[in-house]
Amino acid sequence: MSEQKTDDVALEYSTHQGQMNIVGFWIFLAAEISLFSTLFATYAVLFGRTAGAPEPAELFEAGTVLIMTFILLTSSFTCGLAIHNMREGSLKGLMIWLGITLLLGLGFLGFEIYEFVHYAHEGATIGSSAFWSGFFTLTGTHGVHVTLGVGWMIAILIQLKQRGLTAVTTRKVFIVGLYWHFLDVIWIFIFTSVYMIGMVV
Amino acid sequence: MQLDEFFVTGEPLIYAGMVSIVLVSATVIFLLTYFKRWKWLWNEWLTTVDHKKIGIMYILSALAMLFRGGVDALMMRTQLAFPDMNFLNSQHYNEVFTTHGTIMIIFMAMPFLIGLMNIIVPLQIGARDFAFPFLNAVSFWSFFFGALLFNLSFVIGGAPDAGWTNYAPLAGSELSPGPGINFYLLGLQLSGIGTLATGINLMVTILRMRAPGMTLMKMPIFTWSTLITTFIIIFAFPILTIALALMTIDRIFGSHFFTLTGEGLPMMWANLFWMWGHPEVYIVILPAFGIFSEVIASFAQKQIFGYKAMVGAIVIIAGLSFVVWVHHFFTMGAGAFVNSVFSITTMMIAIPTGVKIFNWLATLYKSKIIFSAPMLWSLAFIPSFTIGGVTGVMLGMAAADYQYHNTYFLVSHFHYVLIPGTVFACFAGLIFWYPKMFGHKLNERIGKWAFWLFLIGFHLCFFPQYFLGLDGMARRIFTVGPEWFTLNFVSTMGAFLMGLGFIVFVHCVIYSFRFSPRNIEGDSWGYGRTLEWATPTPIPKYNFATLPEIESHDALIDMKEKGQTTFDRDKLEPIHMPSYTGQPFIMAAIMFFASFALVFEWITLAVIGLAGIIVMMIIRSFDYDEGYHIEVDEVIETEKKARGMTDE
Numbered sequence: 001m002s003e004q005k006t007d008d009v010a011l012e013y014s015t016h017q018g019q020m021n022i023v024g025f026w027i028f029l030a031a032e033i034s035l036f037s038t039l040f041a042t043y044a045v046l047f048g049r050t051a052g053a054p055e056p057a058e059l060f061e062a063g064t065v066l067i068m069t070f071i072l073l074t075s076s077f078t079c080g081l082a083i084h085n086m087r088e089g090s091l092k093g094l095m096i097w098l099g100i101t102l103l104l105g106l107g108f109l110g111f112e113i114y115e116f117v118h119y120a121h122e123g124a125t126i127g128s129s130a131f132w133s134g135f136f137t138l139t140g141t142h143g144v145h146v147t148l149g150v151g152w153m154i155a156i157l158i159q160l161k162q163r164g165l166t167a168v169t170t171r172k173v174f175i176v177g178l179y180w181h182f183l184d185v186i187w188i189f190i191f192t193s194v195y196m197i198g199m200v201v
Numbered sequence: 202m203q204l205d206e207f208f209v210t211g212e213p214l215i216y217a218g219m220v221s222i223v224l225v226s227a228t229v230i231f232l233l234t235y236f237k238r239w240k241w242l243w244n245e246w247l248t249t250v251d252h253k254k255i256g257i258m259y260i261l262s263a264l265a266m267l268f269r270g271g272v273d274a275l276m277m278r279t280q281l282a283f284p285d286m287n288f289l290n291s292q293h294y295n296e297v298f299t300t301h302g303t304i305m306i307i308f309m310a311m312p313f314l315i316g317l318m319n320i321i322v323p324l325q326i327g328a329r330d331f332a333f334p335f336l337n338a339v340s341f342w343s344f345f346f347g348a349l350l351f352n353l354s355f356v357i358g359g360a361p362d363a364g365w366t367n368y369a370p371l372a373g374s375e376l377s378p379g380p381g382i383n384f385y386l387l388g389l390q391l392s393g394i395g396t397l398a399t400g401i402n403l404m405v406t407i408l409r410m411r412a413p414g415m416t417l418m419k420m421p422i423f424t425w426s427t428l429i430t431t432f433i434i435i436f437a438f439p440i441l442t443i444a445l446a447l448m449t450i451d452r453i454f455g456s457h458f459f460t461l462t463g464e465g466l467p468m469m470w471a472n473l474f475w476m477w478g479h480p481e482v483y484i485v486i487l488p489a490f491g492i493f494s495e496v497i498a499s500f501a502q503k504q505i506f507g508y509k510a511m512v513g514a515i516v517i518i519a520g521l522s523f524v525v526w527v528h529h530f531f532t533m534g535a536g537a538f539v540n541s542v543f544s545i546t547t548m549m550i551a552i553p554t555g556v557k558i559f560n561w562l563a564t565l566y567k568s569k570i571i572f573s574a575p576m577l578w579s580l581a582f583i584p585s586f587t588i589g590g591v592t593g594v595m596l597g598m599a600a601a602d603y604q605y606h607n608t609y610f611l612v613s614h615f616h617y618v619l620i621p622g623t624v625f626a627c628f629a630g631l632i633f634w635y636p637k638m639f640g641h642k643l644n645e646r647i648g649k650w651a652f653w654l655f656l657i658g659f660h661l662c663f664f665p666q667y668f669l670g671l672d673g674m675a676r677r678i679f680t681v682g683p684e685w686f687t688l689n690f691v692s693t694m695g696a697f698l699m700g701l702g703f704i705v706f707v708h709c710v711i712y713s714f715r716f717s718p719r720n721i722e723g724d725s726w727g728y729g730r731t732l733e734w735a736t737p738t739p740i741p742k743y744n745f746a747t748l749p750e751i752e753s754h755d756a757l758i759d760m761k762e763k764g765q766t767t768f769d770r771d772k773l774e775p776i777h778m779p780s781y782t783g784q785p786f787i788m789a790a791i792m793f794f795a796s797f798a799l800v801f802e803w804i805t806l807a808v809i810g811l812a813g814i815i816v817m818m819i820i821r822s823f824d825y826d827e828g829y830h831i832e833v834d835e836v837i838e839t840e841k842k843a844r845g846m847t848d849e
Contacts, residue, residue, distance in 0.1 A: 016409075019409065020332045020333075020405050020409050020410075021333075023405050023409060024332060024333065024401055024402070024405045027401045027404055027405065027435060028401055030436070031397060031400075031401065031435045031438070031439050032439070034435070034436045034437075034439040034440060035439035035440075035443060038439060038440045038443040038473065038476075039443055042443070042458065042473070045466065045469060046458070046464075046465075049463075049464035049465075051457070051463045051464040126450070126455070127454070127455040127457065127463075128457075128463070129457055130457040130460075130463050130465045130466065131464070133447075133450070133451075133456035133457045133458050133463070133465075134458070136456075137446075137456070137458075151815070152822075155819055155823070156822075158823075159822070159823065172822075
């Protein structure tokens with residue numbers, strides 16, 4: 001059954017197995033929403049419990065966070081361009097845009113690591129207080145997801161180079177794309193409910 | 202670290218445990234070597250991706266865990282049989298009730314039901330296998346190694362001792378140093394990954410792999426209850442993942458989520474735990490309801506009464522399961538308003554549950570009941586579970602709960618729902634579908650003996666505990682006063698009777714393996730209503746050669762009327778099969794290694810393990826194995842043999 005190809009649909013949806021993998025990944029993202037919701041709730045409950053460690057408003061820097069947000073949102077756009085090129089049948093375009101997405105992801109991670117090191121210097125670590133535990137776990141979990149996404153994209157780029165555009169490789173690209181956009185959405189929530197609120201309260 | 206810190210020492214019972222582990226392992230290794238079965242074990246079982254075999258492995262593991270959890274229970278009941286007993290000391294008692302609860306819920310009830318789902322759901326919907334057979338194997342092995350990790354704790358490092366609810370701050374590193382609680386956190390984490398993956402896998406399977414014509418409202422009830430259960434798993438398990446991770450970070454990396462210092466909030470653990478924990482209760486009860494529905498409809502020889510109401514009730518229960526968690530700690534003092542809200546939502550659960558009870562009764566009404574062993578388990582479930590449900594409503598009233606909280610009244614209540622609900626369903630389902638798994642039935646006479654012993658033992662064990670609770674006996678105390686002697690003694694007798702019932706059941710399995718006739722009828726009981734009974738017994742590895750158009754939720758009844766089978770020569774096509782692979786086993790073994798290292802806070806080893814897991818993921822990503830096809834000739838050959846057909 002999984003071998004049957006149907007016409008007029010995108011390559012990644014052309015096999016039954018491909019369709020199921022994509023549906024399965026959407027459901028996985030639902031579980032991820034539940035996971036991040038729990039982390040956001042924990043962070044919200046622990047907000048303000050700094051126990052003598054620096055206050056968030058003292059440490060959060062609008063500039064750095066804006067740059068990070070800009071980088072990640074752009075990477076979502078380039079990821080969309082990659083999928084667009086894939087649908088057009090351009091392997092080269094796909095690989096270029098996916099590569100750019102990956103580099104932007106690395107740039108984001110660079111800023112995040114700089115940020116964490118900076119906070120640690122100022123005396124805010126995961127062990128400083130309940131608030132900072134919540135902060136580092138929430139943003140750290142997002143960061144780990146981005147790291148995994150970068151590694152995943154590298155693996156897929158190699159497979160694209162080896163095999164070109166097939167039902168399987170396009171499915172993988174599409175799924176990593178879903179994952180990447182999802183991380184962007186999570187970041188928007190982090191940007192607003194962690195950084196923006198943290199800077200004004 | 203000294204060796205005597207690594208192994209648990211000084212307890213004669215634990216030395217006995219170590220000796221029996223060594224003896225059993227040595228026997229298994231000897232038998233495998235003597236009969237030259239290592240290759241068979243690897244090729245047929247450890248590398249399998251077949252849902253039927255994975256299901257059998259789930260059930261075997263669950264039965265082993267039922268034994269372990271049952272021994273824990275008997276040790277507790279022995280300690281409580283007489284006033285001021287000296288069988289277990291307080292520390293050992295704490296460890297035993299912790300492992301009993303955790304094992305029974307996480308490593309017995311859930312895997313048992315998931316095992317039955319593994320085997321039956323694809324058969325009920327006419328699928329060849331799960332949507333993701335590889336992932337299914339990963340799920341099983343991560344559950345298996347999670348259970349192994351947790352069970353190791355009582356001989357290596359020391360067992361967790363903070364209750365199955367593992368409340369902070371008791372479970373924090375200040376008050377519970379050492380590896381015990383880490384075993385709990387990482388054992389559950391490891392098996393939780395497997396459960397979540399199974400949830401996603403089953404949901405896609407049910408949504409995308411149903412037989413032609415089988416719309417959602419034509420699915421058998423067990424499949425419906427599984428679908429709704431997967432919803433609960435997908436939204437509840439990530440909460441547990443986070444709760445466990447936060448406490449692990451607290452204990453190993455010094456954060457302050459649940460600590461008393463650093464402005465942490467210990468009660469947040471209780472909230473997070475029960476936000477998963479209450480839905481979890483329905484994860485183990487909804488599939489049980491599904492099993493009872495199938496068994497009752499089959500042996501009442503009627504279609505289930507109120508199919509749509511049954512489905513609706515499952516959906517409503519699943520929804521409510523997420524909004525009642527505070528009733529586990531009304532005494533926390535969240536205030537009258539919060540307690541009232543959760544009190545009302547709790548009591549509302551009784552409405553859809555009542556609908557289901559009446560539907561089962563209506564199915565039985567004026568029917569010709571066949572009193573088979575699975576039917577006995579199902580019939581005993583209805584009144585027993587109702588007692589548990591009614592006392593649940595009593596506990597749900599927040600004001601009254603201040604009296605019942607943490608007494609034996611509560612202990613009795615949840616055993617009255619979990620044993621008649623889940624455990625009876627496990628027995629009913631296992632006996633009912635046994636012929637589909639092993640090609641022969643269980644002996645009915647011995648099976649009924651096991652049933653009666655277990656049922657009487659159960660009521661004898663737990664009914665007195667309601668009164669002990671009302672008399673003020675608190676849960677988790679390790680000695681009892683003389684005023685509670687009589688009821689406790691009766692309770693202990695009941696517990697041993699249940700143990701006897703279990704032994705008789707094991708005897709039934711062995712006896713049937715040796716003496717039961719090898720049944721070749723596909724519809725082994727003769728009362729089957731759904732698609733799984735349309736396959737020949739034993740089931741071919743591809744399940745269905747062909748599928749008819751499905752017209753109702755009792756697909757087999759329609760097929761019999763029309764003279765259809767799952768072997769229609771005109772419709773035969775080559776069947777695609779996934780290849781067996783050792784990757785899931787190896788991946789889960791590495792996860793076990795990493796988790797074990799983290800339990801002892803050997804960070805370097807844990808990081809090496811983590812790297813190993815990533816390597817395995819990369820290997821999987823680059824694996825383009827397409828599986829293979831079973832050709833039409835082979836299908837014809839297999840079906841003819843299985844159906845006892847001669848050449849025409």
